[in-house]
Amino acid sequence: MPCAPSPEAAHWFELSLVLTAADAERLGECLLDAGASCVQAEDALANTEEEVAIFAEPGQEAEHPRVWPQTRVTALFGSHPDQASQAAASLLKEACEAAQLPLSSHWQLRALDNQDWVRLTQAQFQPIEIGNRLVISPSWEPLRESHAQRKRLVLDPGLAFGTGSHPTTALCLRWLDAHIRGGERVIDYGCGSGILAIAAGLLGATSIDAIDIDPQALIATSENAKRNQVPINTFLTRGDTLAPADIVLANILAAPLKLLAPTLEALVKPGGFLVLAGLLNRQIEELAGFYPRVRLQAWQELEGWSVLVGQR
Structure with missing residues (x-):
C-alpha cells in the first residue's frame, strides 16, 4: 500500500x-x-x-x-x-x-x-456539490458562501469506503437529493463510511438503519453520524430481522447484490424503493433478473457505472 x-x-x-x-x-x-x-x-x-x-x-x-x-x-x-x-x-x-x-x-x-x-493530502479533497440540496466537504474546509443554502455533510477520508467522489456513491447521493421529501424510513445496506445514511438524514429521513459486515465500517458510520448530528442505528448483521423501509440503498458490487437479492427485496415495504449501485453498465441487465419482486430500471449512469432503481 x-x-x-x-x-x-x-x-x-x-x-x-x-x-x-x-x-x-x-x-x-x-x-x-x-x-x-x-x-x-x-x-x-x-x-x-x-x-x-x-x-x-x-x-x-x-x-x-x-x-x-x-x-x-x-x-x-x-x-x-x-x-x-x-x-x-x-x-x-x-x-x-x-x-x-x-x-x-x-x-x-x-x-x-x-x-x-x-x-498535499487535504488538497485532494474539495467540496462536492450533490444535486440542488447537498454538499459534502471535509472538516478542515470552511463552509463556502455559495453553499450556505445547502445541507452540509462533513466527511473526512478514513478507513471505510465512501467520500462521495466515486461515481457509484455520487449516483446514490443524487437520487437521495432528488427523491427524499422528509419522514422516510431508510436502510443503508453495506454502509461503509455511512455517507448515504447520513445524507438521507440531512435531507429529511427520520428513521435510518445502517448495516455492514465490517465492524470498522460501523465504527466509521457511528463517528460520522455523530459529527453530522444524524441519529443512525448500526447493525453487524444481514438485516433479515429489520422492519421494511421506504428506501433501501445498497451500494456494493454486482456479485454480492445477486446473493443478497432475497434479503434486499424483503426489506422494501410495499410502495417503497430499492436503489442498487456499484454496477458497471454492462452488468445491469443481468442483475435486474435477480429481483423479480421489484421492477428495476436504470436511473442514471456516470463514467461507466449505473444505478438501478425499482419500486415494489
Whole structure:
C-alpha cells in the first residue's frame, strides 16, 4: 500500500528492486525491521501488456493467483543526501540477511521531493456539490458562501469506503437529493463510511438503519453520524430481522447484490424503493433478473457505472 513519510525527516529516498512474489513478501517485512519507514509492493509489469490483475469481486474467484509473479518492492527511508547511497546499501544488506536472501545488486535509488504531506493530502479533497440540496466537504474546509443554502455533510477520508467522489456513491447521493421529501424510513445496506445514511438524514429521513459486515465500517458510520448530528442505528448483521423501509440503498458490487437479492427485496415495504449501485453498465441487465419482486430500471449512469432503481 502506498504511504507518505512523516514530516520529521528532511530528505526522503526510495529504494526499489524487483523480486519473485515469495521473496518480495519476506524481504518487505525485513526491510521494515531494518528501519524502512514503510514498504509497498506492486506489479513490476504494471502498465504493460503482461500486467497481472489479482482482484475479484466478493463471491468470485480471481482469474490469476493473488500474487504478482514479478513484484516491485519499494522501501522509503530518510537520510542525508550525501549518505543516501550508503544508507540504502546498508538497509538492503541487513534486510537480505534477515530474510536469508542473496544480496541483490540490481536496485534503484530515487530522491523524493520534500512535501507538506498534510496540506498535499487535504488538497485532494474539495467540496462536492450533490444535486440542488447537498454538499459534502471535509472538516478542515470552511463552509463556502455559495453553499450556505445547502445541507452540509462533513466527511473526512478514513478507513471505510465512501467520500462521495466515486461515481457509484455520487449516483446514490443524487437520487437521495432528488427523491427524499422528509419522514422516510431508510436502510443503508453495506454502509461503509455511512455517507448515504447520513445524507438521507440531512435531507429529511427520520428513521435510518445502517448495516455492514465490517465492524470498522460501523465504527466509521457511528463517528460520522455523530459529527453530522444524524441519529443512525448500526447493525453487524444481514438485516433479515429489520422492519421494511421506504428506501433501501445498497451500494456494493454486482456479485454480492445477486446473493443478497432475497434479503434486499424483503426489506422494501410495499410502495417503497430499492436503489442498487456499484454496477458497471454492462452488468445491469443481468442483475435486474435477480429481483423479480421489484421492477428495476436504470436511473442514471456516470463514467461507466449505473444505478438501478425499482419500486415494489
